[in-house]
Amino acid sequence: MSLRHVIRLAVVATAVAIGGVAVAAPSSAATCNGYVGLTFDDGPTGSTSALLTVLRNNGVRATMFNIGQNAQNNRSAAQAQVAAGMWVGNHSWSHAHMTTMSQAQMQSDLSQTSTAIQSATGTRPVLFRPPYGETNSTLQSVASSLGMRQVIWDVDSQDWNGASVSTIVANAGRLQAGQVILMHDGLQTTRDAIPQIMANLTSRNLCPGMISSSTGRAVAPDGGSTPPPTTPPPGGGSCTATATTPNVWGDRYNTSVTVSGASTWAVVVAITAPQKVVTIWNGTATWDSSGNVMTMRSNGSGNTFGFTTMFNGNSSARPQIRSCTAG
Structure with missing residues (x-):
């Protein structure tokens, strides 16, 4: 699976009314350079x-x-x-x-x-x-x-x-x-x-x-000829996580992530500082020591989870999905 496919942050240009002012979500996608x-x-x-x-x-x-x-x-x-x-x-x-x-x-x-x-x-x-x-x-x-x-x-x-x-x-x-x-x-x-x-x-x-x-x-992870294992490993398989940002306000935005290919999963998401996640739903999150990398795990609430991120002065960055692991 291509990491370019895993890191598909297809940002939906959705207008959200804020006090009567329509604010469009950016249409750019976060990718690996x-x-x-x-x-x-x-x-x-x-x-x-x-x-x-x-x-x-x-x-x-x-x-x-x-x-x-x-x-x-x-x-x-x-x-x-x-x-x-x-x-x-x-x-x-x-x-x-x-x-x-x-x-x-x-x-x-x-x-x-x-x-x-x-x-x-x-x-x-x-x-x-x-x-x-x-x-x-x-x-x-x-x-x-x-x-x-x-x-x-x-x-x-x-x-x-x-x-x-x-x-x-x-x-x-x-x-x-x-x-x-x-x-x-x-x-x-x-x-x-x-x-x-x-x-x-x-x-x-x-x-x-x-x-x-x-x-x-x-x-990129699919860019060479390293062969896969001859038998699938027990657990730890792959899945795909696709993220969109359907709601953007003046100080924050929502991200919605849909997982396909697995019913139990762990999705690793990187947040660009100084942005900060303040609310999550439909998953259980843990963070690394930097506070910028979140691992969201399924909690029985389905295959779509989400979170709200405060801009904190950086309104251009969007989360990067680093990986999706089944099991």
Whole structure:
């Protein structure tokens, strides 16, 4: 499903009388002006579940570069990555310095890793990240022979180097459309940085995307050839959320969201500060630490929910629907 379809904020130009004055809702739609690749290396780990929770709460789909022996030893965590809508890549069997290996050793290492990941998740990797970013022409050729494109990174979050949350967020703030950032599974500081990273991306109309196996660049989630799981994951499927703004007043507006494809769902919506949601209906809402990302869950009141947002000085922005997850 295209994220451009998920983020369909089709604003209905509806005139609302305010003291006898007709005010028309803006006809522009909020869309992603570009995509970035959020990547997490070295999983799956004992902290993968916590990472996936943060990612899903913030409407993030990311690429997980898994170590083969970790995928073999943590099969349920690897399965959970795909069930949460993440893409999985090959990060070698044991994170060795692969440029010191012979071609045959490289072939064995990467093949064994892809097989372990496919066995655990049902998905065979089409992306490869060399450990430490160390590569050469032989390693790239081996990866290509196994159907994988090598992906390094444009921005290093430095989370592996003891960077603080604020430093990780600042580093991620350098991301531009099409670029890829290096982060890691298993680090609390990285998990704590994700809401702020997403708030910054949203403010710049950038959205998390997949990494194209053709170009190695971040593209819309349907823009590459990463295959889906061979069997549907239990729960955590997809749905579509379509939002309209049928009522606009001088200081606030209403948003109505209709969900299709699921009877129970969680929809992640980003609000542009300083706008503030003051009323919700037909759903149960939770918020991230920034107060700008709302996850609305079904509460038995049907498949349409809504909320009222105060402009607070920003009358042009409209909410962005980041994701819709079934179950």
